[in-house]
Amino acid sequence: MIDIKLIREQREYVKKEMEKLFVSVPIDEIFELDESKRRLLYDIECLRNARKTLSKEIASEKDEETILMKKAKVKRINESIKFQEDELNIVGGRFKTLMLSVPNLPGRDVPVGKDETENAVVSYFNEKKKFDFTPETHYKIGQKRDLIDFERGAKISGTRFYILKKGFARLQRALINFMLDVHVTYHDYEEVYPPYMINEECLIGTGQLPKFADNLYKDEDSGLWFVPTAEVPVTNMYRSEIFNAEDLPIKHVAYTACFRKEKMSAGKDTKGIKRGHQFDKIELVKITTPEAAKEELLSLIADAQDILNRLDIPHRLIRICTGDLSFTASEKFDIEVYAPGINEWLEVSSCSDFGSFQARRANIKFKRNKSSKAEYVNTLNGSGLALPRVMIAVIENYQTKDGRIRIPNALKSYFGTEEFI
RNA sequence: GGAGAGAUGGCCGAGCUGGUCGAAGGCGUUCGCCUGCUAAGCGAAUGUAUGUCCUAAUAGAUGUACCGAGGGUUCGAAUCCCUCUCUCUCCGCCA
Numbered sequence: 001m002i003d004i005k006l007i008r009e010q011r012e013y014v015k016k017e018m019e020k021l022f023v024s025v026p027i028d029e030i031f032e033l034d035e036s037k038r039r040l041l042y043d044i045e046c047l048r049n050a051r052k053t054l055s056k057e058i059a060s061e062k063d064e065e066t067i068l069m070k071k072a073k074v075k076r077i078n079e080s081i082k083f084q085e086d087e088l089n090i091v092g093g094r095f096k097t098l099m100l101s102v103p104n105l106p107g108r109d110v111p112v113g114k115d116e117t118e119n120a121v122v123s124y125f126n127e128k129k130k131f132d133f134t135p136e137t138h139y140k141i142g143q144k145r146d147l148i149d150f151e152r153g154a155k156i157s158g159t160r161f162y163i164l165k166k167g168f169a170r171l172q173r174a175l176i177n178f179m180l181d182v183h184v185t186y187h188d189y190e191e192v193y194p195p196y197m198i199n200e201e202c203l204i205g206t207g208q209l210p211k212f213a214d215n216l217y218k219d220e221d222s223g224l225w226f227v228p229t230a231e232v233p234v235t236n237m238y239r240s241e242i243f244n245a246e247d248l249p250i251k252h253v254a255y256t257a258c259f260r261k262e263k264m265s266a267g268k269d270t271k272g273i274k275r276g277h278q279f280d281k282i283e284l285v286k287i288t289t290p291e292a293a294k295e296e297l298l299s300l301i302a303d304a305q306d307i308l309n310r311l312d313i314p315h316r317l318i319r320i321c322t323g324d325l326s327f328t329a330s331e332k333f334d335i336e337v338y339a340p341g342i343n344e345w346l347e348v349s350s351c352s353d354f355g356s357f358q359a360r361r362a363n364i365k366f367k368r369n370k371s372s373k374a375e376y377v378n379t380l381n382g383s384g385l386a387l388p389r390v391m392i393a394v395i396e397n398y399q400t401k402d403g404r405i406r407i408p409n410a411l412k413s414y415f416g417t418e419e420f421i
Numbered sequence: 422g423g424a425g426a427g428a429u430g431g432c433c434g435a436g437c438u439g440g441u442c443g444a445a446g447g448c449g450u451u452c453g454c455c456u457g458c459u460a461a462g463c464g465a466a467u468g469u470a471u472g473u474c475c476u477a478a479u480a481g482a483u484g485u486a487c488c489g490a491g492g493g494u495u496c497g498a499a500u501c502c503c504u505c506u507c508u509c510u511c512c513g514c515c516a
Binding site for chain 2: 038041042044045046048051052054055056057058059060067068070071072073074075077078370371372373374375
């Protein structure tokens with residue numbers, strides 16, 4: 001949620017910023033709703049004040065008739081209050097709905113661009129591998145060597161589900177441990193293992209709801225939702241909490257499975273393990289002061305990239321332009337790995353600074369010192385990294401001519417004496 | 422799943438036969454006094470959110486809401502009633 005004061009005081013500025021995102025947002029309507037909401041609230045408060053005064057008078061009043069008269073007066077006041085409150089509920093409800101659907105404002109130095117075609121590659125890292133044969137796709141290798149079972153995945157769960165077997169199952173498990181170990185040991189993140197099912201407030205807090213309900217799984221019986229990313233439970237751990245400035249930044253790393261319906265992407269990325277309804281991910285989450293956010297974003301990106309450097313996987317860093325920013329982000333960088341088999345760049349991490357957008361929704365604040373007023377924190381996160389696509393990159397980059405996968409040096413300690421899958 | 426107990430300010434803890442309760446008391450914290458230093462002692466202050474007025478102001482004045490959450494009764498609710506959530510104890514079941 002953006003600050004309503006911006007709409008109150010700098011409406012034209014907000015409109016201009018929203019134009020950079022190439023979305024239409026009913027700023028004027030929000031402004032007017034806010035005005036009438038405040039007017040109603042003011043009227044109601046005056047009425048309540050009158051009621052309070054009269055009630056107190058009744059308590060000390062002796063004369064029966066005066067009491068009756070005053071009681072009748074309060075009853076009339078209550079009727080007006082009720083009337084105004086009903087009005088307020090309608091106006092306030094509409095206001096809230098609209099506010100929750102306003103995307104975050106783009107950060108100051110985010111380049112303006114229409115869509116993903118105007119994103120800029122910041123830089124390339126690690127040399128592409130040279131092959132003296134045509135590199136195979138991960139799914140061909142997986143099927144040929146019985147390391148991925150797509151048929152039985154579909155049999156037990158439907159399309160976009162697969163079963164990893166033997167060396168690939170172990171490779172994924174090794175990667176999970178490797179990533180967690182690196183972030184905990186070398187990057188100073190505190191590991192957490194959160195629930196995979198969460199209540200609705202969490203998803204409103206981090207901005208997945210109400211807008212992206214279509215892409216989320218829900219258990220109707222309990223009202224709980226399945227996590228689409230660990231960002232949601234980990235950030236929401238601190239919902240409605242106030243930090244002391246000296247306790248920031250908070251840095252967490254979490255491993256979870258993630259569940260997404262992927263309706264929007266129907267028919268897209270159906271081959272291989274690139275896009276499933278369930279996938280594993282290591283997530284990095286930071287909570288910082290506003291002034292530390294930029295630096296923390298850059299180090300978060302570096303932390304995610306470190307995984308790829310240790311694995312020696314070619315990748316590139318992309319700066320996301322305004323038109324391609326996600327709903328909640330004020331600034332965002334993507335990391336893409338190169339997969340020579342399918343010959344694609346695959347997004348393995350999206351690193352974002354959300355400014356105070358999520359903090360405002362989830363009510364997460366900090367105090368600079370004991371006597372100062374609580375301010376909203378900045379929340380940041382990025383994958384560190386998404387498992388299936390790193391799996392693709394490892395499999396396709398480390399394949400040998402005879403269809404085996406050489407185990408990257410960084411993962412050797414997770415595989416005992418084996419050198420190949 | 423069954424039976425019972427509970428949820429109050431940074432913490433502990435009164436109030437719960439409805440009005441004088443934004444809420445006693447204690448602890449903690451902050452400031453001042455006292456003091457060779459520390460401790461003790463004395464005095465004062467000390468919730469959050471949001472609106473209005475006034476402002477250079479996150480300074481002042483004032484309104485409203487908040488005693489787990491949401492409804493209800495009443496002129497008036499922390500106090501009474503209903504629903505829900507969570508915590509604790511006991512029983513059952515269980516990886």
